[in-house]
Amino acid sequence: MSGTSYDVVIVGAGIVGAACADEFARRRMRVAVVDRDIVGSGATAAGMGHIVVMDDSEAQFALTRYSQKLWQELRVELPDDVEYEQCGTIWVAADEEEMNEVRRKHAFYVERGVPTKVLDAEQLTQLEPNLRGGMAGGLLVPEDVVLYPPCAARFLMERAQKHGAELRLGIALTEAGRGRVRLGDGKEIACGMIVNAAGAWAAEFTPEIEMKKRKGHLVITDRYPGFLRHQLVELGYLKSAHSVTSDSVAFNVQPRRTSQILIGSSRQYGAEHKEVDHAILSRMLRRAQEYMPGLGAMSAVRTWTGFRAATPDKLPLIGPWPGDESLFLATGHEGLGITTSLATARILVDQITGAKPEIPVEAYLPSRAAKEMTHV
Numbered sequence: 001m002s003g004t005s006y007d008v009v010i011v012g013a014g015i016v017g018a019a020c021a022d023e024f025a026r027r028r029m030r031v032a033v034v035d036r037d038i039v040g041s042g043a044t045a046a047g048m049g050h051i052v053v054m055d056d057s058e059a060q061f062a063l064t065r066y067s068q069k070l071w072q073e074l075r076v077e078l079p080d081d082v083e084y085e086q087c088g089t090i091w092v093a094a095d096e097e098e099m100n101e102v103r104r105k106h107a108f109y110v111e112r113g114v115p116t117k118v119l120d121a122e123q124l125t126q127l128e129p130n131l132r133g134g135m136a137g138g139l140l141v142p143e144d145v146v147l148y149p150p151c152a153a154r155f156l157m158e159r160a161q162k163h164g165a166e167l168r169l170g171i172a173l174t175e176a177g178r179g180r181v182r183l184g185d186g187k188e189i190a191c192g193m194i195v196n197a198a199g200a201w202a203a204e205f206t207p208e209i210e211m212k213k214r215k216g217h218l219v220i221t222d223r224y225p226g227f228l229r230h231q232l233v234e235l236g237y238l239k240s241a242h243s244v245t246s247d248s249v250a251f252n253v254q255p256r257r258t259s260q261i262l263i264g265s266s267r268q269y270g271a272e273h274k275e276v277d278h279a280i281l282s283r284m285l286r287r288a289q290e291y292m293p294g295l296g297a298m299s300a301v302r303t304w305t306g307f308r309a310a311t312p313d314k315l316p317l318i319g320p321w322p323g324d325e326s327l328f329l330a331t332g333h334e335g336l337g338i339t340t341s342l343a344t345a346r347i348l349v350d351q352i353t354g355a356k357p358e359i360p361v362e363a364y365l366p367s368r369a370a371k372e373m374t375h376v
């Protein structure tokens, strides 16, 4: 591989790197993807695979909705093992205060053309009879999807390879910038562009960016057909996902095609080791049982952790890196990188080819991180 020149070398074969490889290769660019591990082995292997439209900010909404539509378009091409299921999300309101949030969210989505339905307590129980009694209601978002992220990443990478992309696995990179990447053995690859898609490890190559690893735990149960029908998320999830300092847990459960139930979720800062932390795991499972008591009697078959890549302003970094015209970033997707991978790749390739992106891209440009650094 050394000595060969590529139009673009992509650092990282997670779902974001795979989606970028697919976009670039389909535009006949000479692409190489390098990963120290296998395809979809980082956060992509750990993620829940909830393709979810979100409304924390206009920029977050635009990216999640655009990407959700790209997943909808891709659906017919996805192989069966991607397990694409449009089960919908229900945001569960425990009390009247959270019902106010349901109504606010509903108005936000309706105004922007996303179908949603406000559920009262009885309708919620009909749709999800295993939720505990006494819930106030919820918001059904029927176009949200779940899929299996490692197989989705593999599909995108294989499609890129069919269009000529080269994939190099088991190779760690030590440097990436100024039109070349350096491998662990000291060899270099020359290229016109580099895309840093190294997820939670992106700052190892671009140390100027401020990125934190945000650890998460998930548990998957044995098979319980019919127990759960939608992805259920407590509205309190928003409070926990917003905390940028303290550890948090939230009720977030997902039905898998296998009839297994994927139980999340936790968020921790400063925990750099990937071992299971039993204290936060217990907190997470207690929270899940508060919402669905029947979960307590189920067998868990596996527990794992992963690292989200968190930026200070909770938006990803997508676009050119100021100061190095060969370097582009596609990272910092925190808990939404499966959802937003396709839109990330599309708006990155639009920026590079000079095409007009479908959504405004300013909010995601890495130049904002460079500005923050200058102020600091």
Ligand SMILES: Cc1cc2nc3c(=O)[nH]c(=O)nc-3n(C[C@H](O)[C@H](O)[C@H](O)COP(=O)(O)OP(=O)(O)OC[C@H]3O[C@@H](n4cnc5c(N)ncnc54)[C@H](O)[C@@H]3O)c2cc1C
Pocket (backbone or CB within 6 Å): 011, 012, 013, 014, 015, 016, 017, 018, 034, 035, 036, 037, 038, 039, 040, 041, 042, 043, 044, 045, 046, 047, 048, 049, 050, 051, 052, 171, 172, 173, 174, 197, 198, 199, 200, 201, 204, 215, 216, 217, 218, 264, 265, 305, 306, 307, 308, 309, 330, 331, 332, 333, 334, 335, 336, 337, 338, 339, 340
């Ligand atoms: C518990 C949990 C639940 C989640 N749930 C969801 C969800 O439901 N929906 C959603 O949209 N998102 C979810 N996410 C977020 C999502 O998983 C990530 O945002 C997404 O996988 C990021 O993809 P990526 O390609 O940027 O990074 P990664 O998948 O981490 O890929 C980065 C790649 O870079 C490689 N790499 C790093 N350093 C080097 C090096 N020096 N040399 C070579 N290669 C290197 C790694 O090996 C890795 O393969 C969740 C995350 C977690 C942790």
